[in-house]
Amino acid sequence: MSLYDDIVSDVSTVINTTWKKGNGNKIPSTSDIALAGGAVEIDATYLYTDLADSSKIAKEFDRRIAAKIFKSFHSTSCRLIREHGGEILSFDGDRVLAVFYGDSKNTNAANCALKINYVVTKVIRPKFENKYDVVRDAGFKISHGTGIDTGTVLIIRAGVRGSNDLVSLGRGPNLAAKLSDLRNARSYITSAVYKSMHESVRLGGSPKQEMWESRSWEFLGEKMTIYRSSWLRKP
Numbered sequence: 001m002s003l004y005d006d007i008v009s010d011v012s013t014v015i016n017t018t019w020k021k022g023n024g025n026k027i028p029s030t031s032d033i034a035l036a037g038g039a040v041e042i043d044a045t046y047l048y049t050d051l052a053d054s055s056k057i058a059k060e061f062d063r064r065i066a067a068k069i070f071k072s073f074h075s076t077s078c079r080l081i082r083e084h085g086g087e088i089l090s091f092d093g094d095r096v097l098a099v100f101y102g103d104s105k106n107t108n109a110a111n112c113a114l115k116i117n118y119v120v121t122k123v124i125r126p127k128f129e130n131k132y133d134v135v136r137d138a139g140f141k142i143s144h145g146t147g148i149d150t151g152t153v154l155i156i157r158a159g160v161r162g163s164n165d166l167v168s169l170g171r172g173p174n175l176a177a178k179l180s181d182l183r184n185a186r187s188y189i190t191s192a193v194y195k196s197m198h199e200s201v202r203l204g205g206s207p208k209q210e211m212w213e214s215r216s217w218e219f220l221g222e223k224m225t226i227y228r229s230s231w232l233r234k235p
Contacts, residue, residue: 013036017036017037018037019038019039020034020037020038020039021040021041022039022040022041023040023041023042033155033156033157033166035159035161038156038157039154039155039156040154041152041153041154041155042101042153042155043101043150043152044099044100044101044105044150044151044152044153044172045100045101045105045106045108045109045148045149045172045193046097046098046099046148046149046150046153046172046173046176047081047086047098047100047109047112047113047146047147047148047176048095048097048098048146048147048148048173048177048179049077049095049096049098049113049116049144049146049147049180050095050144050145050146050147050177050181051069051070051073051094051095051142051143051144052140052143052144052145052183053142053143054070054093056138056140057069060138061132061134061138062134065128065132065134065135068128069124069128069135069142070094072124073094073120073124073144074091076116076120076123076124077096077116077119078096080112080116080119080235081096081112083112084100084108084109084111085100085102085104085105085108086098086108086109087100089166089168095177097173097176097177098112100112104198105150106150106189106192106193106196106197107197107200107201109148109189109193110187110193110197110201111201111233113146113148113186113189114187114201114229114232114233115232115233115235116144116146116187117146117186117187117230117231117232118232118235119235120142120186121186121232122232122234125141125143128142129142143183143186145179145180145181145182145183145186145187145188146179146180146187146188147175147176147178147179147180147181147182147188147189148176148188148189148190148193149171149172149176149179149189149190149193150172150190150192150193150196151170151171151172152170153168153169153170153171153173154168154169154170155167155168156169175190178219179226185229185230186229186230187231188226188227188228188229189212189226189227189228189229190224190225190226190227191214191224191225191227193227211229212227212228213227213228213229214226215227215228
């Protein structure tokens with residue numbers, strides 16, 4: 001058979017395969033899901049954190065400086081995600097995708113977002129500006145955005161034998177990625193996350209005050225309420 005015939009056969013096989021769906025309470029390992037027709041449905045919260053102006057960083061700074069900024073953002077974000085019970089799913093250039101599950105998944109994810117903001121604003125940015133004049137004098141500041149959504153997703157195993165990985169299908173990861181692109185604040189969450197997270201990550205300061213403000217937003221033609229915050233929380 002030609003390569004074209006193999007591709008047509010693959011697509012036909014996928015279309016005619018019946019899903020063998022199970023339920024889970026955490027992200028499964030690749031070996032837990034069959035490549036042909038395997039799937040697991042879970043309730044999870046997705047966090048997407050994105051280094052802002054990454055193209056400018058790569059273009060305007062020496063590659064070694066840019067690499068240090070990227071690495072600092074990735075390593076500190078991953079450390080905070082794991083500290084709050086999250087599991088890192090993937091890296092996409094300047095972005096980190098993580099998942100949280102369990103009864104406190106929304107609280108943990110939102111708390112993590114506030115701490116990522118502190119680290120980027122109070123640690124990474126000033127340290128690089130103090131070390132490198134080109135960073136201090138640039139026409140932009142080292143910054144980021146974090147988006148969070150929660151809901152039910154379907155986990156499937158995609159690819160070919162010998163080269164495949166897990167893929168999350170559902171609103172959560174996609175909407176979290178879109179929210180991370182917003183730049184009027186540093187952390188964005190959906191109303192589903194806000195309504196089910198603990199007061200400890202809704203209120204801050206002394207006296208206590210609301211750390212999140214609601215906004216109307218549209219996603220794929222659907223009008224929804226989201227919440228944004230630029231508050232910081234020291235790890």
